[in-house]
Amino acid sequence: MPSETLTSLAMLKVNIDRGGDYLDYLVPFVLQTLVDHRPDPVTAPIVSGHVRNDFGLEIPDRAVQLVIQRISRKYPNALKRDNHVYQIQGELPNPSIASKKADADRHIHAVVNGLIEFSKSTAKPLSTDDEAVEAICRFLAEFNIPYLRAYLRGSAIPDIPTKRGTDIALVSQYVVHLQQTNPERFDSFLIMLQGHMLANALLCPDLDQAPKSYKNVTFYFDTPLLLNVLGVQGAARKEATDTLIRLLSHLGAKVAAFSHTRDELSQVLRGAAEHINSPNGRGLIITEARQSEITKSDLILLAASTDEKLASAHIDIIETPEYLHDLQIDQKSFEAILDSNLKYSNPHAKDHDVNSVRSIYVLRGHRSPSSIERARATLATSNTAFARAAYEYDQNCEPNSNLSSVITDFSLANMAWLKAPMGSPSLPKLEVLSFSYAALKPSNEFLEKFLAEVDKLEKQGKISTRDHQLLRSSVHAQEEVMKLTLGDDAALTGETILQTLERVSAEVKHDEAQRTKAAVEAQLRTRKELENETSKTARLRERIYWKCDRQAKQIAWSITAFVVLVLVIGLFAGLGIRTTNKMGGWLLTLGSGFSLLYGFVRSIWGVPVMNIQGKIYKYAIKGLLLRESRAIGLNVEESVED
Numbered sequence: 255m256p257s258e259t260l261t262s263l264a265m266l267k268v269n270i271d272r273g274g275d276y277l278d279y280l281v282p283f284v285l286q287t288l289v290d291h292r293p294d295p296v297t298a299p300i301v302s303g304h305v306r307n308d309f310g311l312e313i314p315d316r317a318v319q320l321v322i323q324r325i326s327r328k329y330p331n332a333l334k335r336d337n338h339v340y341q342i343q344g345e346l347p348n349p350s351i352a353s354k355k356a357d358a359d360r361h362i363h364a365v366v367n368g369l370i371e372f373s374k375s376t377a378k379p380l381s382t383d384d385e386a387v388e389a390i391c392r393f394l395a396e397f398n399i400p401y402l403r404a405y406l407r408g409s410a411i412p413d414i415p416t417k418r419g420t421d422i423a424l425v426s427q428y429v430v431h432l433q434q435t436n437p438e439r440f441d442s443f444l445i446m447l448q449g450h451m452l453a454n455a456l457l458c459p460d461l462d463q464a465p466k467s468y469k470n471v472t473f474y475f476d477t478p479l480l481l482n483v484l485g486v487q488g489a490a491r492k493e494a495t496d497t498l499i500r501l502l503s504h505l506g507a508k509v510a511a512f513s514h515t516r517d518e519l520s521q522v523l524r525g526a527a528e529h530i531n532s533p534n535g536r537g538l539i540i541t542e543a544r545q546s547e548i549t550k551s552d553l554i555l556l557a558a559s560t561d562e563k564l565a566s567a568h569i570d571i572i573e574t575p576e577y578l579h580d581l582q583i584d585q586k587s588f589e590a591i592l593d594s595n596l597k598y599s600n601p602h603a604k605d606h607d608v609n610s611v612r613s614i615y616v617l618r619g620h621r622s623p624s625s626i627e628r629a630r631a632t633l634a635t636s637n638t639a640f641a642r643a644a645y646e647y648d649q650n651c652e653p654n655s656n657l658s659s660v661i662t663d664f665s666l667a668n669m670a671w672l673k674a675p676m677g678s679p680s681l682p683k684l685e686v687l688s689f690s691y692a693a694l695k696p697s698n699e700f701l702e703k704f705l706a707e708v709d710k711l712e713k714q715g716k717i718s719t720r721d722h723q724l725l726r727s728s729v730h731a732q733e734e735v736m737k738l739t740l741g742d743d744a745a746l747t748g749e750t751i752l753q754t755l756e757r758v759s760a761e762v763k764h765d766e767a768q769r770t771k772a773a774v775e776a777q778l779r780t781r782k783e784l785e786n787e788t789s790k791t792a793r794l795r796e797r798i799y800w801k802c803d804r805q806a807k808q809i810a811w812s813i814t815a816f817v818v819l820v821l822v823i824g825l826f827a828g829l830g831i832r833t834t835n836k837m838g839g840w841l842l843t844l845g846s847g848f849s850l851l852y853g854f855v856r857s858i859w860g861v862p863v864m865n866i867q868g869k870i871y872k873y874a875i876k877g878l879l880l881r882e883s884r885a886i887g888l889n890v891e892e893s894v895e896d
Contacts, residue, residue, distance in 0.1 A: 259310030263449030
């Protein structure tokens, strides 16, 4: 089953840049199911089961039902509805997706075989294709859209019964390895991720009706996301967050932070500065600072200039709303839910989270938005447990609420990207790298156990004082122990630590000799140049898309306005209005004829005036994208042609 899932995700990616409507991506799968199985009657549960068995995609019945209706309208003589029941009464066209499947299989096999080979050098080698496929599926399932009522499932990937916590770390290592050494296979992996992000749209059938922008919506970033913006939690996280902000801006949204979040941001930076030189210093900021040679004074200066740094990133600081009695949440209930979902080492952090959530409720007022696009204010976080707690509170304690106050940053990135995939082509790559690098960082609990084992080895006389200091202070030691154990506590033994010491010591000697320094620097320069070129291409695609988007909207508005004007003139003619003016008479005749033509077109295709603008926009942007891509020699013709 998982193998079919990966193949289907890769097939979904085929139409990723075509625009149009999300349910179109599912039509070939449902149509192939109807042709192959000819169910009688045709019901959503039956078809969903076939899609799950044949293609490995877990699509909600509601989404499948909409696709069945769409196919019935397109082929009314083959799929008919009688007494609310669909039946196949003719020959449906065979989409023949076998050729697309073969191309998708090529990408899948390359990635799967590469993972098996890569795993042989890790603590958890994979022996079969099925194990590798399941590991990849578990990894992709992390890129879901959780805790939103509009989404009928969190992921289109079927549940995998067996759990292996090390799979996420293994695939994360593999992704980073591919990005650094095998760009072609890395692109094959991205095809699956992009397909999964598209599949997320199929989990929310109402998404097709949602506005195409986030106009009048403000997304308030919490402290971890602001730390990403400042770049103190790693370059990968910063680039992904910066790209998300840029996409949200293109879609009309505003990005902001509450004043109390800004204060917490400064406190976190000062706290990290105080412990950066301490052997007991912990946390991602300190780890990244040591790796990047950021000093205590650098962090102190950064803490003092957060307003300016955030402003330059186009993030506004908004004063935290005052407490309004009739708009307040049940704070004690929410704190209890937070305690059951998160472990706060700093009690002030929980206070800030509560303040952020109750502020969103104040800003929304008594409104109960049904979608993010109509929410006015939403809190974005990288903490999935925090988002889960806010959703749980919303479900249990706010019965009139239709939308949680908190959304994960990936959920936001995925939904924003679905509105304009070509408007931010690099976002999936940046998201998967950000996640992978984060997954390879040891948790505080894992790090504490590692350091305790190091102390034990020194007391037993198995390592020297110098070795002890090296293991405790070296960032490279943490990276090596994660490679050896894949984050599994059970694999963290004295023997593993001795292996880590051996690797780190060898690396130190290697660095001291500097025998390959020139080659490494040249490789880094080459990779940087390649990344710069890739980034330039991605930005060029962005500019082309938004330029064509503006032009297509202008064309759609102009033609729609003309059509409406002519129809109004035709209405006057139909009311019997006459004029002796030659030009006026000609306009009345034209309007009358156009009204008759429109009535005939609508009787056949059912295209109301209100939908003309959307259809014109759809065809206009396809044509404009094709023209622009040909003009500059950018190879996107295959993705925009019908």
